[in-house]
Amino acid sequence: MEKVKIAILGFGNVGTGVWKILLENKKEIMKRSNYEIEVTKILVKDINKKRDIAVAPGILTNNIDDIINDESIKIVVELIGGCSEAKDYMIRAMKSKKHIVTANKLAIANWSKELFKIADTENVLFYYEASVAGGIPIIREINESLTANRIEQIVGIINGTTNYILSKMTLDGSSFDEALKEAQDKGYAEADPTSDVDGYDAVYKLAIMSSLAFGTEVDHDCIYREGIRNISAVDIEYAKKFGYTIKLLAIAKEINNKLELRVHPTLIPSTHPMANVNDVYNSIMIKGNAVGELMLYGKGAGDLPTGSAVVGDIISILRNNIKPVDLTETSCTVEFKEVKKARENESEFYIRLDFKDKEGVLGDTANIFGENNVSIVSITQDVERGDHSSLAFITHKSEEKNIRNSLNKIIQLDSVNNVESIIRIESFN
Structure with missing residues (x-):
């Protein structure tokens, strides 16, 4: 069986998840891809850092050139996270004719046009399933399964941290501060939780889904945003009295060729399935004009769920025999659609x-x-x-x-x- 060499940029939570999946599911992956995958390089900041996972000598490197200049490496998996350095590394890799798999929502939301154009020019594949909802295959759903539909709306719980906090406040009577601290203690929230609790993370993800679903470029700065810091126990109790549950929703709708894009706390009927999506789980509901409403549910973060989406993208590239192909994921006709102002x-x-x-x-x-x-x-x-x-x-x-x-x-x-x-x-x- 032919072997393919890949490199991983970043060996944090998701990077180690990818490593575990490639090892533990090696036989299944070989059957489904017809390739044996070998990780030959992993980019880290500190080679000598103590790690729970044993890696063979020579694989860890702190020099990106060891990966970019290695012609035997065909796929680069970028898991550094949202920074210009990650963007630069991906561009350099593509110009060295390497395919890209990334979980970087910030890079896709900010620089997708540039990144996709370079992928198209260099005739390499650029996959990013893990950038939106962890293990939920929402990108593939939009790009493949729902291509016969005109997407009318997307409504989703797409941030596990805020969903955990609101679940604790609703089910256990915790205050916001108590629930946030518990989320941080369990590793669900960062020390600085701004991106999650103020809605930025969900905005980036909504921008990615909306651009695909509605065939238009979406500037994430045009998406209305509110976080959950001001949600109080009083509001949660009133919501219950009225028959509602409070969730942070990302909402995208196309109405008369205009887009309505918003992220904010929302009261939803307590009888709706999405009201019972708790803990760090995510759920996305898509409405197509032919298929009607579909609802996807699963873990939106974590090493193995997100790693699963990353490895799925690697397999998709291998199924294309890692040869130049028509880039259906990056090359499409873009129609510019106006985003409604919040007051409208x-x-x-x-x-x-x-x-x-x-x-x-x-x-x-x-x-x-x-x-x-x-x-x-x-x-x-x-x-x-x-x-x-x-x-x-x-x-x-x-x-x-x-x-x-x-x-x-x-x-x-x-x-x-x-x-x-x-x-x-x-x-x-």
Whole structure:
């Protein structure tokens, strides 16, 4: 059986996962790819660092040139992560006629046009399944299984850290800070959790999926973003009263040839399957005009789930006999579609006000909502806390600008102390 030599850039969590899978599933991989895979080089920062995994002498290197200049290496697996250095390494590898497999969502979200163009020019393959949802094969689903469809929408839980935190807050009554610390202790969250809890990670992933699903270039800076730092136990309890569960959703819809792209905390019906996606699991629902709704579920991160997607891409390249091919994944007709501004989007809303116990506040707020074309579905009030109370509203579908205009006036009422929460609702209608 023919042997193929590959190199891995980075030997952290995912890199070691790839190494384990290649060793443990060696026979299965050989049967499915018709190649014996040999990892001949692994790029690391410190060769002498103590590691739990034994690697044969000569494989570890801290010099990228050992990989770029080695003509026997046919595939480079980039697992360094989101930085310009990783991008430069991938470009140099492609110009040396090496195929690329990456899990780097930041590189794809920021530099996909440049990277794909170089892959096309150099006639090499560029695969990136692991960049979006770990072990869930969402890229392949869009590129292959759903090609007969016009994708109408994508709704997903695509960040395991935030899903773990919200699950702990919902199921165990933990505070945000308590749940975050537990996520960090278990290795689900970084010491600096900004990318996850403030929604950046989900934005990058949504940009990648949207560009493929809708055949357009997507600037991740055009995606509306809110994180979960301001979600409180009070909001979770109110959501339960109304029959909802709070999740951080990534939402992409095409409406009249315009794209609606947003990442934010969302109330979803507690009866919906996605409401029961807990812990670090991910779930993505895709709606095609022919197939209808499909829902994928699995681990969105971790060494072995993400490593599984990486090795799957390696096998896909080998099945193409690692020869020059027509790059269906990187070469496509791009139609430029406008991304709607957030104020133009329509949604149902959950709104919580903190107000002084004064007569007339309910009537005053209802009048202001009505004047701005916002209709109310239901209202509930919790027990009084001193001279303050909370009032929670659920609205019918409304334009965001009308919600904002209403709240700008409501906050000026003498009886209202503050607008505590504004959370969108996704009813999956």
